[in-house]
Structures are given as structure tokens and as C-alpha cells.
Amino acid sequence: MGFKCGLVGLPNVGKSTIFNALTALQVDASNYPFCTIEPNVGIVPLKDERLDKIGEIIGSAKVTPTTLEFIDIAGLVKGASKGEGLGNQFLNHIQGVDAIAHVVRCFKDENVAHTSSDFDAKNDLDVVLTELIMKDLEIVERRIAKLKQSIKSGDPKMKKQLEIVSEFERFLSQGKPLKEVELSIIAKEIIQEMNLLTIKPAIYIANVSEDKCDDETQAENLHQFGKKHGEPLVTISGKVQEEISQLDPESQKEFLDEWGLEELSLDKIIRAGYEVLNLITFFTANENEAHAWTIPAGTTVQKAAGKIHTDFEKGFIKAEVIKFNDLIAHGSETEVKHHGLMGVHGKDYIVEDGDLVFFRFNV
Ligand SMILES: Nc1nc2c(ncn2[C@@H]2O[C@H](COP(=O)(O)OP(=O)(O)O)[C@@H](O)[C@H]2O)c(=O)[nH]1
Ligand SMILES: [Mg+2]
Numbered sequence: 001m002g003f004k005c006g007l008v009g010l011p012n013v014g015k016s017t018i019f020n021a022l023t024a025l026q027v028d029a030s031n032y033p034f035c036t037i038e039p040n041v042g043i044v045p046l047k048d049e050r051l052d053k054i055g056e057i058i059g060s061a062k063v064t065p066t067t068l069e070f071i072d073i074a075g076l077v078k079g080a081s082k083g084e085g086l087g088n089q090f091l092n093h094i095q096g097v098d099a100i101a102h103v104v105r106c107f108k109d110e111n112v113a114h115t116s117s118d119f120d121a122k123n124d125l126d127v128v129l130t131e132l133i134m135k136d137l138e139i140v141e142r143r144i145a146k147l148k149q150s151i152k153s154g155d156p157k158m159k160k161q162l163e164i165v166s167e168f169e170r171f172l173s174q175g176k177p178l179k180e181v182e183l184s185i186i187a188k189e190i191i192q193e194m195n196l197l198t199i200k201p202a203i204y205i206a207n208v209s210e211d212k213c214d215d216e217t218q219a220e221n222l223h224q225f226g227k228k229h230g231e232p233l234v235t236i237s238g239k240v241q242e243e244i245s246q247l248d249p250e251s252q253k254e255f256l257d258e259w260g261l262e263e264l265s266l267d268k269i270i271r272a273g274y275e276v277l278n279l280i281t282f283f284t285a286n287e288n289e290a291h292a293w294t295i296p297a298g299t300t301v302q303k304a305a306g307k308i309h310t311d312f313e314k315g316f317i318k319a320e321v322i323k324f325n326d327l328i329a330h331g332s333e334t335e336v337k338h339h340g341l342m343g344v345h346g347k348d349y350i351v352e353d354g355d356l357v358f359f360r361f362n363v
Helices: 013-025 049-056 091-094 121-152 158-173 186-193 214-226 238-245 248-260 264-277 301-308 308-313 326-332 331-338
Strands: 003-008 041-045 062-064 066-071 097-105 200-208 233-236 279-285 289-296 316-323 343-345 357-360
Touching: 003 013, 003 091, 003 186, 003 264, 013 041, 013 066, 013 238, 013 264, 049 062, 049 158, 049 279, 049 289, 049 326, 066 264, 097 121, 097 264, 121 158, 121 186, 121 214, 158 186, 158 308, 200 214, 200 264, 214 233, 289 301, 301 308, 301 316, 301 357, 308 316, 308 343, 308 357, 316 326, 326 331, 326 357
Parallel strands: 003 066, 003 097, 062 289, 097 200, 200 233, 279 357
Antiparallel strands: 041 066, 279 289, 316 343, 316 357
């Protein structure tokens, strides 16, 4: 299944507005028959001009973009980890995502209630981050109690784990997210298995007013914060994006041209999610379909085959790979081959962003 990005933030910051705008970007549902979509889950296509070019050159009847899943996660308020608001429900939702998109309110609007009395975006973000830390602390403390129990009943393997998890506890109780801890490989495995929240990669979305002017310092504060972890900030006006998302693609393009913009802020969000998850895109194409696929950077070509079909992975023989730039430079698959630029690779080849892959496999 696809990669998931959860929209998280205090009430009335614009999560649902942004979610609606993102999901209005519409995916041709017939391409994704296997997805039962709940109202708060949306499958959003990743725009990629390379896919259209490949489709053109190969002469594919249709193109299918790769996608990212967005989830509108409601219910996080101050004290949520202690059961305030919708309480702990948000936890399961956040545990289920690969990346967190923190939506932070930077717009002023007297008609929209603000949960805190001060207008301070960084402070609002801190409230949310603290809840995540508290939640992790609770999970970690429960684990420690369990481990102590197992050690008592004579399970020595658990000692090492107890040491590591106690280290997590020390960090969290100092108010630090686990992504700031230098982790050994074994600690990473334990963190994965415990599905903790403060290790998840994040992006920050500053939801600013239409005219932006009084919010720049607010957004800048978020930007500086994100930079510490190498996490991107996207500045957006949720309301404007929602309006634009309702337009047909032609009018959307006119809007962008009029404002001299290359892409919608919504597309920036999708791309930021993609980047923070360290994902790359490869392509497959034949006369029926050109298809973009998402994999984590560093994936072998045999694993990548499994993304398309388990048979491709199991029966993998070899992969023929054309670099996107070579395809553009030479204008056709045949010309690329003719110039000796089609690579033939075994199962351990690491797929690169932009590879056009032809799989050869046994069934
Ligand atoms: N002025 C302004 N209002 C916004 C913006 N984004 C969202 N809102 C409004 O804020 C209110 C709460 O938004 P909503 O998306 O429901 O917030 P959520 O609770 O985080 O899901 C709604 O009335 C939105 O129309 C924005 O960029 N500017
Ligand atoms: Mg909402």
C-alpha cells in the first residue's frame, strides 16, 4: 500500500480545509479499485511531468501517477494524551502514518475561534509536540514495566532492551523527541517495533492569511524549527487553495500563470511529504499504460518489482533500465538501445529516481 501522511494540529487550524483541497485534486478512482476510502482518508496523485513525457514517447494509452495518502486526523488538543478532547483516539491514527504533516495556524480571523489566547504559531506547535512526547513516554513506561516483569521471571535477553528503552524514557522526560537521539541499530529496531510517534519524520504547514503580511514572522519561526531536523516548511493559504482546488485543471493553470507560480501549494505539500520520507519514483511503461511507482530510496530492483506484483518479485530474472534523461535525449526506446544506453541489471541493482524499468521474470 501507499505511504501515508497524517495532517495533525490543534482544532480550527485548517486541517480539514487543506485535506479537502488536497483530495479535490482527484485521482481517477478506477485506477485504485483496491482502496476503500474512508471520509478522512484521501489518495492524492503526485504530479510528475516525466510520467507524461514517458507516456508520450512509449505511446501508452494512459498514464497512472503515483500517489500519497493523506489522513485528516482530528482530536488533538492540549491534554489529549491524558484523555482530553477525543483523547487517545488520535494516537492510533498517528501511529498508522509514515509521516506527520503539522498544520499550524498562522492566519488571523476573528470569525474562527482560536484554541489559545495568544497568537503564537510556534507555541501552538509546541502544545502538539508535547502531546506526542507525553504519549511516547506513556508507551515507553508501559514497556519498561513489562520488561522488568520478564527479567524477574528470568529472561536475560530483555536486559539489553530494558537499558535501551530506559534511555528513551530519560530523553522523553527531558521533553525531547526521539528523533533527536543518536540510535544504535538495535535501538532503531525497537523503536520501529514499538511504533513510537516522536521518531516519525515531519513536515510543517504554515496556514497563512490570504494576504500573508502579518504572518511572516510566525511562519519564519516554524521554518527555523523545522530546519533543525532537516524538515521542510510549506506556506499555504488553506482557504485559497481550497477554492483553487475546485477549479478545473485548465483554470488552475491559468491561475498559476497569472500569479507567476510554477505549482500549487498543495503540490508542494505532497512533494514535501515525499521528500521527508526519502521516497523516489521509478516508471514502467508499455503501449497500455505508463505508470509511476513510489519506493524508498535504496530499494533493490527485485524489491521494487514486488511493488507492481509479487510474481514480478518472485520470478525476477533481470531488469532493463533506461534513464529518463537518456530517453528524452534520444527520443525513443529503440534509439536509447541503439546507443548502448539500456542497462541490464540483476536483482541487487539499486533503483534510482527517474529509472524506466522493464522487468523480465518467470511465472
Ligand atoms: N481566514 C482563513 N480561514 C481559514 C483558513 N483555513 C481554514 N480557515 C477556516 O478556519 C475554520 C476551521 O478550519 P478547519 O479546516 O475546519 O480546521 P480543523 O479543525 O483544523 O480541521 C473554517 O471556518 C475554515 O474556513 C485560511 O487560510 N484563512
Ligand atoms: Mg477538521
